[in-house]
Amino acid sequence: MTTMVSRLQACIGRSDLSSLLGFKPKAFAYVLFHVADAEKYTDFEIPKKNGGVRVISAPIPQLKLLQSRLSECLQTCLAEIEKADGVKESCAISHGFRKGRSIYSNAEVHKGRRWVFNIDLEDFFPSINFGRVRGYFIKNKNFALSPDVATVIAQIACHKNALPQGSPCSPVISNLLAHMLDMRISRIAKKARCSYTRYADDLTFSCSKKLFPDGIAQLSQADQGVWIPSDKLRHTIFSSGFKINKSKTRMQVYWSRQDATGLVVNAKVNVPREYVKTARAQCHQLITKGSVFNKEELWGQDVKVPYDPAKLQGKLSHIFNIKGQDLNFERQKGSLKTWPNFYRDYRSFLDYQSFGSSPKPVFLFEGKTDNIYIRCALNSLAADYPELISDGAPKQLMVRLFNYSRPTNAVQQLAGGTGDLQLLINNYELRLRGFSAATLAFPVILVVDNDKGSTDLFKAAGSKSDTKAKVDGSQPFYHITKNLYLVPTPTPKGMVESYIETFLPNSVLKKKLGKKTFHLPEKGFDVTKHFGKVLLAEQIVQRQQKAISFVGFKPLLDNMRAAMQDYAAKMAP
Helix, strand or coil: CCCHHHHHHCCCCHHHHHHHCCCCHHHHHHHHHHCCHHHCEEEEEEECCCCCEEEEEEECHHHHHHHHHHHHHHHHHHHHHHHHCCCCHHHCCECCCCCCCCHHHHHHCCCCCCEEEEEEECCCCCCCCHHHHHHHHHHCCCCCCCHHHHHHHHHHHCCCCCCCCCCCCHHHHHHHHHHHHHHHHHHHHHHCCCEEEEECCEEEEEECCCCCCCCCEEECCCCCCCEEECHHHHHHHHHCCCCECHHHCEEEECCCCCEECCEECCCCCECCHHHHHHHHHHHHHHHHHCCCEEEEEECCEEEEEECCHHHHHHHHHHHHHHHHHHHCCCCCCCCHHHCCHHHHHHHHHHHHHHHHCCCCCEEECCCHHHHHHHHHHHHHCHHHCCCCECCCCCCCECCEECCCCHHHHHHCCCCCCHHHHHHHHHHHHHHHCCCCCCCCCCCEEEEECECHHHHHHHHHHHHHCCCCCCCCCCCCCEEEECCEEEEECCCCCCCCCECHHHHCCHHHHCCEECCEEECCCCCCCCCCCEECHHHHHHHHHCCCHHHCCCHHHHHHHHHHHHHHHHHHHHHCC
16 A cells, blocks of 8 residues: 555655645745745744743745645654554654644643653754754655655755744654654653653653652752753753753652643643633623733733733633533533533633624524635625625625634534524523623624524524514514524525525536535435535535626625614614
């Protein structure tokens, strides 16, 4: 069987490599050699958690695409190498920048141990220079590439003679070069009966022996209470081309708080309590005051400085991704009061940002495929709908198409479908209660199929309507309550029902994928003969949008715009 490694080894020069990465030779050469080095990246600084700054080098789009393709290729190679070395997925050593692995999987290896020992590698990415990358791909027995190919890989990967932080291929190349380090340290750890994992530049050892093995680390004779790596471990790290950051080497014993990659591991993998407490307080600030502040030390005093809500979302997402593991990220049943606090906090934040104070109108459709249709239609008809999309280059949506995800499913109870949208209608006023800072500046508009499947949703909308008007799908839009609207899909003349695919040309609906034809997943759907909405949206509409007429979507887009205009009139002084 042909492997990715063997395909890479078969490349003789630049042309072969460009073909393997899916680039035309001219485009490949242009990105690498015609764009000036100074124009290939945008460098900026971000503050480190413990002081200092980290330089991020963001590649231009063309180079980023090339680096992403190289990353995919090398990720496959790394998986093949690990499999050949007998590294089982359940015994993974490297957890950083790997599919299916994370800081959680890294920390889980070390939970409930008597001893947890951490080593940090100094200047991890910057220490991997052009010559080292090129030499690795030439000399490493798993690759043994042509010198010309190795040189081109190094040219794609390096910036200012180092792996840049910000490049899509820096993580996988660093993992490849550190693979031999992992194998060597793993043997040392196994002999000492210790667990060992690495997450990027963070090395963690743990065990529950009465005494920590001196083959890994021992107490310093010069500095009381300071643990230092063993001579063998230091030599192994140094001979593998890396350096130890002495200031971040530490031993953690079971009677104190132990952590690995920033997660507490004493009894179970968890987020530090103070981190959760701070996020919760900031969430309360946002929904009641409309802004967020963070305490920072300035000239020896604690001062409040503005904090970006996007960073708060990152905090809440991090908490959910770690603590949610115990709940399998499932929806909670029963009263909101019985939900875990971190679920409630995250829900409050997402509801506030999505419905209470969104900076633009929000549209919720029945599923992810609907977003694809509407985005393609707006791209095609941008000149006619300046309220919905800018007609510049590139085009920018002036509205938000609500994106369904694991967090929206678990904490907002929104995964698409009329059932979830009906639940939102029923609880909308309750969900906005307590948002004293909510501006309600823009409408939240539900767009649903005008068919029998929406009957119960229409009834719910009618019962919650301020005017108690009958909702039957016959009107362009309905105002329900506060900033919430409902837009049923318009029903073309001669039809009793409509759904969003109704507005696609028949020629699109009749297109085949292989020998299969499009069929809605209702009665008569046969997986051997038919394909459904997802493949229609992704494989046909999205990929062939430039050749498709979206004029049929105009009645729906007109109604969506009319609902926006109605709310703007209500909000006008």
